[in-house]
Amino acid sequence: MSPVDIDGSTRIYAVFGDPVKQVQTPRLINPIFAAAGCNLVAAPFHVTPSTLTATWAVFRQLSNIAGIGVTVPHKVAAARLCDSLTDAARQVGAVNSIQRHADGSMHGAQFDGIGFVQGLASARFRLKGAEILLLGAGGAGRAIAHALAAEAPARVMVMDRDPESVAFTVDLINRVAGEGIARKAGRDAGRAAVWINATPVGLKPGDEFPVELAALTPDTLVADIASLSRETELLARARELGCTTSDGNDMLNAQISLIAGFAAGHEAGSPLA
Known part of the structure; x- marks a missing residue:
């Protein structure tokens, strides 16, 4: 059929x-x-x-x-x-x-959550011991946070416009991990070795990413699940630098x-x- x-x-x-x-x-x-x-x-x-x-x-x-x-x-x-x-x-x-x-x-x-970590394929090992910036504490962000807690990162910095969602997600990570590895993202968020965009930011032309893209380095792992049918500014910049990247199709296919x-x-x- x-x-x-x-x-x-x-x-x-x-x-x-x-x-x-x-x-x-x-x-x-x-x-x-x-x-x-x-x-x-x-x-x-x-x-x-x-x-x-x-x-x-x-x-x-x-x-x-x-x-x-x-x-x-x-x-x-x-x-x-x-x-x-x-x-x-x-x-x-x-x-x-x-x-x-x-x-x-x-x-x-x-x-x-399982789709995200499996979708990283050979780059999944880079989550262990890493400082991670997670942009987005909505439905997808929370699911990714839940999965990240099982990957033994050193720290997860959570950023979202809704303070209650940030608090929920930080608590979720720390509860699943069994230790205080998560906190609200501060001004040092750009130093993270792994950047994850779990928001719709980038779907519309003119969307401004809330962290300076100048903080990206070629060694940064960048995952942007907003990117499905087209490339976002975040992914475009990451790929220009030669970063390892993952988009929403990787998560969905997994x-x-x-x-x-x-x-x-x-x-x-x-x-x-």
Whole structure:
């Protein structure tokens, strides 16, 4: 079955985002559904924060909805709307994939963290013992923070416009790591050996990165998950310097089979072969 063979029995995996033009999940996941013989198709839906709750209520009632994938800015809000969560999603307080059960209940999971660290591939070892700047304490940032805590960094400096989100993420890292390795980012944030952008900064022309890009060196590891369909200013500068880089496609590709399995009704962590 190809991704375009849609009939009356086809189930839909919706992907909510605002913006949504940059979303790559349907392109990547539909061939996986087709190869596995699943009559399941992913499609993007432009859902704004003000319409999320109402849209969620409608999709809860539709029996041909298999689940919902969520991207910026809905990962934290969607977790609050779920009826149940996996352990990782509960600790992080954010989801990026939701199963809709037959009774309309919604079960949320979080794969961004494992996707991020696995997406670094051979550069993953550079997290151990490193000073890390994490820009973003929203849904994706929290998931990445949760995963970073298991990679034994020396320090994680968290930056976000929302002080409560920073406090939550710092506490999450320190709790998972079992020691006080995380703190709010200060003026010395640019010295970090690893820079991670887990915000939408860079998606729109004219976005200004909140840390001086002049602080980058060729030895900096730069990961920008905002970059999916185009290069951000941060990644462009990093690549000019010869830095090792990772973008949002690396994270997404690393987790897409897990998302596919979850969307098809499998337990979280079971890929769709």
